[in-house]
Each structure stands twice: as structure tokens, then as C-alpha cells.
Amino acid sequence: MNRVLLVTRQNLLRCLRDPAALVLWFIIPLMIGALLVLAMGGSNGPKPQVHLLIADQDDSFGSRLLIRALTSDRAGEFIRAEKVDEATGRRRMEHGDASALLIIPPGFARAVLREEPTTLQLITNPAERILPGIAEEMLRLFSETVFYLHRLLGPQMRQFAQGPPPGEDLFSDADVARLSASINDTMRQLRKYLFPPVIKLETVVPVAKPAKASDGSGSFALNFLPGIVFMALLFTAQGLSNDIWREREHGLLRRVVTTPLDLLSVILGKLLAAVIVVGVIAGVILAGGMEYLDVPFRRWPAAVAWSAASGAGILLLLLLLQMFAGSHRAASFLSFSIMFPLLMLGGSMFPTAFMPPWMAAIGRWTPNGWAAVRLTDILTGRITLPLLAAAFGGMALTVAVLVLANHWRLARGFARR
Amino acid sequence: MPAQPFNQRHRTVIEVTGLQKKYGELVAVDGVSFRAEPGQIFGLLGPNGAGKTTTIGCISGLLEPTAGSVRVLGHDVVSDGRAARQQLGVVPQELALYEDLSATENLQFWGGAYGLRGAELKARLREVLTAVGLLDRAREPVKRFSGGMKRRLNLACGILHRPKILLLDEPTAGVDPQSRMRLLELVREEVARGACVLYTTHYLEEAESLCDRLAIVDHGKIIAAGTLAELRAMAGENDLLLLNGRFDPERARAALQTVGGVEVVQAGPDAVRLASREATRKLAEIFGALAAGGADIRETTLTQPSLETLFIKLTGRKLRE
Numbered sequence: 001m002n003r004v005l006l007v008t009r010q011n012l013l014r015c016l017r018d019p020a021a022l023v024l025w026f027i028i029p030l031m032i033g034a035l036l037v038l039a040m041g042g043s044n045g046p047k048p049q050v051h052l053l054i055a056d057q058d059d060s061f062g063s064r065l066l067i068r069a070l071t072s073d074r075a076g077e078f079i080r081a082e083k084v085d086e087a088t089g090r091r092r093m094e095h096g097d098a099s100a101l102l103i104i105p106p107g108f109a110r111a112v113l114r115e116e117p118t119t120l121q122l123i124t125n126p127a128e129r130i131l132p133g134i135a136e137e138m139l140r141l142f143s144e145t146v147f148y149l150h151r152l153l154g155p156q157m158r159q160f161a162q163g164p165p166p167g168e169d170l171f172s173d174a175d176v177a178r179l180s181a182s183i184n185d186t187m188r189q190l191r192k193y194l195f196p197p198v199i200k201l202e203t204v205v206p207v208a209k210p211a212k213a214s215d216g217s218g219s220f221a222l223n224f225l226p227g228i229v230f231m232a233l234l235f236t237a238q239g240l241s242n243d244i245w246r247e248r249e250h251g252l253l254r255r256v257v258t259t260p261l262d263l264l265s266v267i268l269g270k271l272l273a274a275v276i277v278v279g280v281i282a283g284v285i286l287a288g289g290m291e292y293l294d295v296p297f298r299r300w301p302a303a304v305a306w307s308a309a310s311g312a313g314i315l316l317l318l319l320l321l322q323m324f325a326g327s328h329r330a331a332s333f334l335s336f337s338i339m340f341p342l343l344m345l346g347g348s349m350f351p352t353a354f355m356p357p358w359m360a361a362i363g364r365w366t367p368n369g370w371a372a373v374r375l376t377d378i379l380t381g382r383i384t385l386p387l388l389a390a391a392f393g394g395m396a397l398t399v400a401v402l403v404l405a406n407h408w409r410l411a412r413g414f415a416r417r
Numbered sequence: 418m419p420a421q422p423f424n425q426r427h428r429t430v431i432e433v434t435g436l437q438k439k440y441g442e443l444v445a446v447d448g449v450s451f452r453a454e455p456g457q458i459f460g461l462l463g464p465n466g467a468g469k470t471t472t473i474g475c476i477s478g479l480l481e482p483t484a485g486s487v488r489v490l491g492h493d494v495v496s497d498g499r500a501a502r503q504q505l506g507v508v509p510q511e512l513a514l515y516e517d518l519s520a521t522e523n524l525q526f527w528g529g530a531y532g533l534r535g536a537e538l539k540a541r542l543r544e545v546l547t548a549v550g551l552l553d554r555a556r557e558p559v560k561r562f563s564g565g566m567k568r569r570l571n572l573a574c575g576i577l578h579r580p581k582i583l584l585l586d587e588p589t590a591g592v593d594p595q596s597r598m599r600l601l602e603l604v605r606e607e608v609a610r611g612a613c614v615l616y617t618t619h620y621l622e623e624a625e626s627l628c629d630r631l632a633i634v635d636h637g638k639i640i641a642a643g644t645l646a647e648l649r650a651m652a653g654e655n656d657l658l659l660l661n662g663r664f665d666p667e668r669a670r671a672a673l674q675t676v677g678g679v680e681v682v683q684a685g686p687d688a689v690r691l692a693s694r695e696a697t698r699k700l701a702e703i704f705g706a707l708a709a710g711g712a713d714i715r716e717t718t719l720t721q722p723s724l725e726t727l728f729i730k731l732t733g734r735k736l737r738e
């Protein structure tokens with residue numbers, strides 16, 4: 001037990017050192033919740049806003065595009081961007097005048113198009129811990145995007161970067177046509193995966209027709225709460241599980257193998273840390289939601305316990321998945337690409353009650369969808385004690401099997417390479 | 418786990434026999450055997466890719482040997498791994514530290530992994546942090562440390578629990594001379610306490626000044642082993658003297674015949690190589706003879722018998738090529 005607690009402590013400490021991630025796990029689901037509340041006529045408090053200074057030394061089409069992305073309407077809610085020159089920017093950072101200063105180096109866009117190494121410098125305000133973290137997360141997202149764009153449109157992007165053929169000022173019409181045709185092709189193929197018909201249903205979010213929601217569950221908004229909780233759980237589990245790759249890349253798992261600490265303790269320690277983090281996050285969201293929705297508080301402990309147990313299961317599932325990936329990047333990609341369909345089908349984007357029946361049927365059998373239905377039942381008080389016990393029993397069994405599977409994978413190679 | 422005297426039955430604390438490790442076709446370690454004793458620093462000296470880290474990996478239980486056996490205080494590292502690992506302190510070549518955590522938190526975790534707890538852990542923390550000169554930075558996250566500071570912490574995490582056997586894989590790589598001295602001092606202290614240290618390096622000077630016994634490895638094999646004195650003797654007693662300039666090879670040879678105890682290894686139009694005992698004492702005589710033979714000497718290089726010359730003699734290559 002000591003060994004397990006040792007690992008748990010280490011994982012929790014590291015979680016606390018990354019408040020930006022913690023806040024994101026909280027904030028994204030809460031924002032969606034807030035939006036829903038807003039749509040339903042609730043009020044909304046002030047939002048944290050990142051004050052970002054940008055020194056654009058590249059001043060190219062590409063760098064302007066990046067700036068535009070950072071200041072787009074949607075991002076603009078969180079980021080207030082201001083263009084400055086580098087010297088002014090640095091001076092103002094020294095005075096603690098902004099959350100962060102982003103320096104886009106000369107030749108940045110060109111390097112991005114050619115997939116050459118380039119560095120975006122982000123100088124953050126040491127006095128603020130969370131807001132600069134959010135700016136950093138967004139930039140990281142951008143660099144990931146560039147990576148995938150290159151996988152998809154690499155040749156075309158490089159051709160653009162090379163400029164027109166020697167001796168000519170512009171690309172010929174034929175060149176442009178060929179290039180755009182090939183981009184079009186790629187996009188068409190991609191659309192099959194990116195925009196499957198199911199996702200079009202997103203517009204269905206039926207804020208305007210609450211009547212349909214009454215299936216005896218009481219409040220209309222109660223349908224949203226489990227989805228929001230599970231979105232937070234999935235984000236948290238994704239973040240925590242991805243960490244195993246960081247540990248491996250730093251040689252930390254290899255070092256653990258040379259100590260008397262056994263790998264089962266490592267898995268159990270991580271699991272316990274996840275249960276605690278997830279329990280706190282779910283506990284806060286549930287408390288807020290239940291207060292808002294007038295759900296009796298005596299249902300809170302069971303709801304939190306169930307959420308924490310589900311979070312443990314999801315963590316182990318994602319952990320196992322990531323340990324089968326070939327690289328850190330592939331692992332992130334894999335778990336993200338399984339997470340979004342799960343969120344969608346499992347009722348986190350919009351409640352299962354509003355889905356077409358076939359979709360709801362699938363959704364109920366996704367792990368998070370299944371668990372979210374139990375959570376709804378707990379919150380509405382519909383679940384009986386024997387059923388609740390059975391649900392916890394089933395979850396415990398699942399977790400036990402997943403622990404063994406994870407241990408097997410870790411011991412049989414992942415930790416030793 | 419209080420420090421206790423070593424079990425006298427186990428004079429040999431590390432016993433490696435016929436160790437082999439293959440990665441597919443590549444034989445990274447090829448039949449390595451050696452023993453190391455308490456209170457002794459055993460050095461594994463070899464160029465990049467010689468198989469030092471792989472050997473350490475097999476001893477620490479990280480890698481499973483393809484053939485051969487490793488015993489640590491009598492425990493087989495494969496069949497009785499947990500007991501063997503309990504006796505070890507491993508300092509990996511890579512900096513395996515939690516960058517978000519502070520030095521103290523890292524030490525608490527790695528110390529805890531070896532079962533160190535409570536008051537004992539607390540006391541050792543202070544001692545070790547002081548020893549590696551990080552006491553005043555102990556609460557900062559490790560990611561703010563310099564490379565040398567991380568190296569020092571990396572070592573500290575491996576010695577916190579006072580292991581009977583320390584496996585150190587190039588613990589001083591990239592460390593400034595002052596920090597290096599400090600680290601080596603720390604290693605010597607562990608040895609004085611009775612620990613057995615297995616130390617890999619490709620720094621000759623370090624191997625020569627630190628190790629009691631040495632094995633020189635190349636391409637996965639031990640090509641020479643023994644105490645420093647034994648290895649020096651293998652290198653031969655002759656100093657090597659390299660003279661660059663302009664020579665008439667025939668006349669130079671003839672002229673050098675007149676100097677006693679000098680062997681001409683090679684004579685060419687722009688370089689002459691000599692071997693001689695205590696060449697420094699004969700320099701004037703050699704220069705005089707060559708000048709009389711019409712030679713014009715521009716540069717002189719004297720190499721005393723060392724591990725370097727032994728390595729050249731055994732492999733025909735320099736250690737750091």
C-alpha cells in the first residue's frame with residue numbers, strides 16, 4: 001500500500017504543478033454548461049481573459065493567419081490580442097502588463113510550410129500561472145495541427161513554399177489549377193472522415209424544444225449534467241493517461257523498473273490519483289449543477305462515487321490504448337480520435353434523450369454513455385439500491401480486468417523500451 | 418533499512434558470467450564476465466556503442482540477458498529480481514527525473530521506491546542535497562535546473578538509500594569540472610562506506626583517477642581487464658615519441674642508431690615515430706642526433722604509456738574517434 005501511495009502522491013503533485021491543464025479540464029465542460037445555462041436564461045459571470053501581446057516579425061500571410069486564428073471570434077472570448085514590436089512587448093512584459101508575449105520569428109510561415117524547424121517564442125508572465133498556460137495550450141494545438149496538415153497536404157504545402165517555377169513571377173494557371181485540384185481531392189477524401197453525417201446533427205441541439213425532454217426525469221436541464229460531468233472525466237482521463245508517454249520518454253519508467261517498486265503499484269497508484277482528481281472535479285461540477293437544478297444533496301455522494309469509478313475505468317481504457325500506440329504523437333491522436341466520437345455518442349455534446357433513437361441506442365452502449373445513464377438515474381433518484389450495487393460491482397470488475405491488462409502491457413515491454 | 422555490515426560470505430557482490438545481449442542480429446554485449454567487490458570502484462571503459470549501458474541494463478534488471486547470468490549479492494537478477502534490485506542504486510545515463518517536481522520531491526519519490534520512509538528519509542534528504550550542493554535550490558522545480566544540476570540530482574536519487582551496489586552510467590557527462598569533482602568525491606565517499614561501484618565512462622582521465630579495477634570494452638567484448646597498474650604494464654613501458662618535420666628517412670635511422678635504447682617504429686620524409694623508455698630524458702640526445710643527420714624538427718609529441726596507448730595497441734583505434 002505504501003508503494004501505491006508513493007506513486008499516487010507523485011502523480012497528484014505533478015497534476016498540481018500543471019494548473020493550466022487542470023483548469024482546462026474544468027473549464028471546457030463548464031463553459032459548455034455555462035452556455036447551456038445562458039441559453040436557458042441563466043446568468044453568466046466574468047470570464048478569464050488572456051491578454052496576449054504579439055510581435056510579428058515575419059509579417060507574412062502565414063503569420064497573419066495565425067494571429068487571425070488566435071483572435072477569431074471564438075478564441076477572442078478568451079484572448080485579447082494586441083500587436084506590438086518586440087522591444088515594446090518585452091518592456092511591457094517586464095512591467096507585468098500582459099499575460100504573455102508571443103514572438104513570431106522572421107521566416108516563420110515559410111518554415112512552417114516546408115516543415116522546417118522554427119520556434120515560436122512565448123514569454124509568459126510569471127505572476128500569472130493559469131492564463132499564460134491557456135495561451136500555451138492553444139499554440140501547442142496549432143503546432144499539432146501543422147503536423148497533421150503536413151501529413152495530409154505536405155506536397156502541396158511544400159510546392160507553395162518553393163514559390164513559382166524559376167524565371168516566373170507567379171504560378172501558372174495550370175499549376176494553380178493542379179494544386180487546388182489536388183488539395184480539393186485530399187479534402188474530399190478527408191471529409192468522409194471528418195464530417196460524417198452524424199456530426200451534422202450537432203445543429204439539432206434543441207434548446208428551443210424542451211417539451212420533448214420530459215421522460216419522467218423531472219427537470220429538462222438535468223439531462224445535460226451527466227454529459228457535462230463525463231466530458232470533464234474524459235478530458236481528465238485523456239490528460240492523465242497521456243502522461244505515461246511523457247514518463248516513458250524521460251526514461252522514468254525504465255528507472256522505475258530498476259527499483260524494487262513493482263509496476264502493479266505504478267498502475268494502482270496512477271489509478272488512485274485519477275480517482276482523486278476525477279472525484280474532485282466531478283464533485284465540484286455535480287455540486288454546482290445539483291444546486292442549480294434543485295437536486296436533493298443526499299444523492300451527491302453516490303453520484304460522485306459513481307463518477308469517480310467511471311473516471312477510473314475510462315482512464316484505464318485510454319491508458320491501455322495509448323500504450324499500444326507506436327509513438328507519443330500517435331498515442332495522443334489515437335486517444336483524441338476515440339474521445340470525440342465517445343463524447344458525441346455518449347451524450348456529452350447533447351443529451352441522449354434528444355438523439356435519434358438509433359444513435360441513442362449506440363450511445364447508451366459506449367462506456368461513457370452507459371455510465372452517464374446510470375449517473376442520470378442516480379441524480380433523478382430512479383435507481384434502486386440493488387441496481388446501484390450491481391452497477392458498482394460491474395464497474396469494479398471492469399476496472400480489475402483493465403488493471404491487469406494495463407499491467408501486462410506495461411511489464412511486457414512498454415516500461416522497458 | 419539501517420546500514421548493516423556486508424555479509425562476509427558474499428565477498429563478490431557483482432558476478433557477471435558469460436553475459437550476452439542481442440538486439441536482433443546485433444550483439445551488443447558479447448560474452449562479458451567480471452566480478453566486483455565491496456569497497457571497490459570497478460570501471461567499464463569503452464567508446465560509444467561499446468555495450469556499457471547494455472551491460473548495466475542487464476545487471477539492473479531492465480534488460481533480460483540473451484545468455485549468461487548476473488548475480489547481485491548472490492541473487493540472480495532474472496529469477497530473484499526483486500531481492501537483487503533492493504540492493505542496487507542505479508543512476509541511468511539519461512536524466513530520469515520528474516521535471517515538474519522539485520529536487521526534494523524527486524528524492525522523496527526515488528528514495529521511497531527503495532523503501533526509504535519517515536525520519537530516515539528526511540535525514541538522508543538533507544545530507545544528500547548538501548552533498549550535491551542543491552540544498553538551497555531544493556524546492557524549485559527541476560525543469561529550471563541547469564544540465565549539470567540535473568546530473569547531480571540524478572546521482573543523488575540513486576544514492577539516497579545507501580545502496581550496497583551502485584551502478585553509475587556516465588554520471589558526469591556534460592558536467593563542469595567543479596561539479597565533476599564534487600560528484601567524484603561523492604562516489605568515493607560511498608566506496609569508503611563499503612559500497613561497490615560499477616562505473617562506466619569514456620573519459621580516460623576519470624577511469625584512471627577513480628577506478629580500482631577496470632575492464633576495457635569494445636564491440637561488446639572485454640578486451641583487457643585488471644588493476645590500473647596491470648593495464649599500464651600491458652600497454653608496455655615505452656613512451657611513444659612522434660616527431661614532425663622534414664627528414665631524410667635513411668639518415669635519420671642511421672643517426673638514431675647512435676642513441677641507446679631507442680627503437681625506430683617508423684621513419685618517413687615528414688614524420689618519425691620512436692619508442693623508448695623514459696623518452697623525456699633522452700630528448701636532447703635524440704634532437705642532437707637527428708640534427709646531425711640533417712633533420713628539421715617542427716613539432717614533438719610525447720605519449721606516455723596509458724590506457725589510451727593500450728586501447729590503440731589493442732584495437733588500432735583511438736578511444737574517442
Ligand SMILES: Nc1ncnc2c1ncn2[C@@H]1O[C@H](COP(=O)(O)OP(=O)(O)OP(=O)(O)O)[C@@H](O)[C@H]1O
Pocket residue numbers: 440443445463464465466467468469470471472510619
Ligand atoms: N534498444 C536497442 N535496440 C537496438 N539496439 C540497441 C538498443 N540499445 C542499444 N543498442 C545497440 O547496442 C550497442 C551498445 O549500446 P550501448 O548503449 O550499450 O553502448 P554504450 O557503451 O553505453 O555507449 P555510450 O558510450 O554511447 O553510452 C550499440 O550498437 C547500440 O546501437
Ligand SMILES: [Mg+2]
Pocket residue numbers: 469470471510586
Ligand atoms: Mg551508454
